[in-house]
Amino acid sequence: MSDMDVLSPEPDAPIPEEVVQHKVIEARVSRGRQIGTGVALVLIGLITVLVLGRSAHSATSIFDFNASGGGSVPKLHLPAQTACLVLGLLIVLAGIYQLIRGFSPRAMKWIGSVAALFFVLSFLAWAGSGGSTVQVGSLLYQSLFLATPLILGAMSGLLCERSGVINVAIEGEMLAAAFAGAFVGTIAGNLWIGVLGAIIVGGLMGAMLAVFSIKFLVNQVVLGVVLNVFALGLTGFLFDGLMANNQNTMNDPGFFGPISIPVLSDIPVIGGLLFNQNIIVYAMYLIVIVIDVALVRTRWGLRTRAVGEHPKAADTVGINVLRLRYHNVIMGGCVAGLAGAFVTIGSVGSFTKNITSGNGFIALAALIFGRWTPRGAVGAALLFGFATALQTVLSLLQTPVPINSNLLGTLPYLATIFAVAGLVGRVRAPAADGEPYVKG
């Protein structure tokens, strides 16, 4: 994840004897940071033991891992109080070790993730001890569903920002494309043409961003905000004028149903979760993998990163900086268009005003939180999706102590703050992100 920022030579290139090899030395974590994470772990562990463990009912919580379709696994029965005690104590122990000896940064990432998992598990056990079954399968399925537009949006942002153009307009690109997907899909009577329409409109929005930011050197952040307002106003106006009174003929495209992939979809838990999805989700898997590989392993990826970090240097070695930026920003628009298509014809089948409801901004946050890397952004988007889905699960279960719904609404943001502070550390944007390139 982190070594992607470094421009490393081809790994298989022969290294001459006399060249001193760089030894990877892991920087020692500062004492302050070590104590900080240690104390945080101990606190989280203690909360798990004392608050959750004590207030949980002494019943067993039942976890159901079966999502829609796929092979089935038996339900897991977990004695809630014992689970909270044991898992909480393990977190406390990890915290104490961190305080005394200290984990290496690499190990700390794993410990942090495992501790988070333990905490979520005991939290679910606590929530489920009121008697209702915790539908873990459904929770994960919904996390992926809610994360899909975020992941695609973040990929759109990544394409732009790694080549040095800030994309605050993801929301607007998605919204315009969501409209186009529903509208074109209905008029043509074909969802595929709807997707195509959405991608084209997303690309056009991207082209606007590209022309104004690259050719006319408009401040990219202001431009992004303007494009968002433009998309909100235009789709609202078109909705009122076209769709509002012609729901059946202009805004009823239907939506893509799930396609289950043979064999893979029969894997218990994961099969139903990952391989019983619709075509846009499969396209998303592909896009993420392609970007992740291409960014470090292809000439395009190397050039993109070079242009994003140091356009002048890239220019001197003969890379056409502006053309590459145009190319990437429009491509980013197309990916945001696919995200928009998911919002309407990929999930609910009709457009309503402001249907994206800020998801484009969350996608942008996921990109930054994921350190402008594909894997990081996917992880962050999944975390946001999970926190949102968890919010619903908690409100549906009869938790031992009722949780305020406004407080639950803050869950995705709390999760972000903790994850950023505890696991991600310092975030560095591409060096030339947001800086227009003028030759000369």
Next chain:
Amino acid sequence: MRPVMKIAAVAALGSLALAGCGSKPSSGSSGSSGSAGASGSSSTSSSAASGGASGAAAGAKLKACMVLDTGGVDDRSFNQSSWAGMQAANKTNPNISIKYVPSNSSSDYIPNLTKLAGQNCDPVIAVGGLMESAVKSTAAKYPKTHFAEIDDASQGSNDYGIQFNTAQAAFLAGYAAAGMTKSGTVGTWGGLPISPVTIYMDGFTEGVTYYNTQKHKSVKVLGWNEKTQKGTFSSSFTDQGKGKSITQQMESQGADIVFPVAGGAGLGAGAAAQASNGKLNLIWVDTDGCESAAQYCKYILTSATKNLSQGVQTYLKQASDGTFPTGNYIGTLKNNGVGLAPFHQFASKVPGALKSELAQVKTEIMSGKIKITSPNQPKS
């Protein structure tokens, strides 16, 4: 951190906040969203009284004007229904001339109200409880003009409140859901925890509870606890994806009838019903779902409706008969201000016994024999 990134952060936050404003909760949880500059200009459109000559029509001349909330007159929701009440009043009595002004944002409320009052409009009707303070200050400035506000209580002698006790309609909906569920679990969720939304959830829950006590059953309600006033919310009236997700999670917890109270986000519940292959059905809110969300009609058992046009029409009729009413109009089952929509495609599936029980429950609510205890009900 370079300054540009700081600006980026601030701007992103700012636009996030703007987007938040866009999806403001409209009264009665309609799905309209205020999109800046999107919905119409602030020009007025008027429908002139067709010559006051028709002396047969009773009553004095009235110049009734309406300030709409954001979302436009064609919002398939509260603006449209309120304006329909004006149109109906004009049709039955041409002496009532009607006119409306749309609002593009909440900052238009006071200028619009002031403008209409200055044009000798009487009465001036404000649509939506969000105009509460704007109506209060304008009504104080024009003490001789009569004001009325939909979804808000009267705030002075020249301000009339047009309110709806939708808990009564939702009670019937809850009873119907409890009578129709096969899994023994039903669900309800809202857009935001505000009283025009939670009043529906209260009524729905009470309807199910009443069914349980009458029938010695134990139908469970997911998503709302009336006692603690806590439950499941999408935090948005526009995010259909979230609506779908919540509804599917309710389905996975066993619910087979869901009552979304979230305007446009509720359409996501329709998509969830469609995806469930007929296992999951819905109860619609505010308007008859088979008209306002016709594409999902085959999944809509019935709707808990709020008859805004009836409220407006009643008010205008009283005013044109000579006396402006004071205090509050409260739409109830009794005066047809709220109600349960027809079963449409479920008409043949709903057992006759349940239909007659619903009629019975309705009479008992009207007579006061069944007491609805929702704390969110409007007080007269």
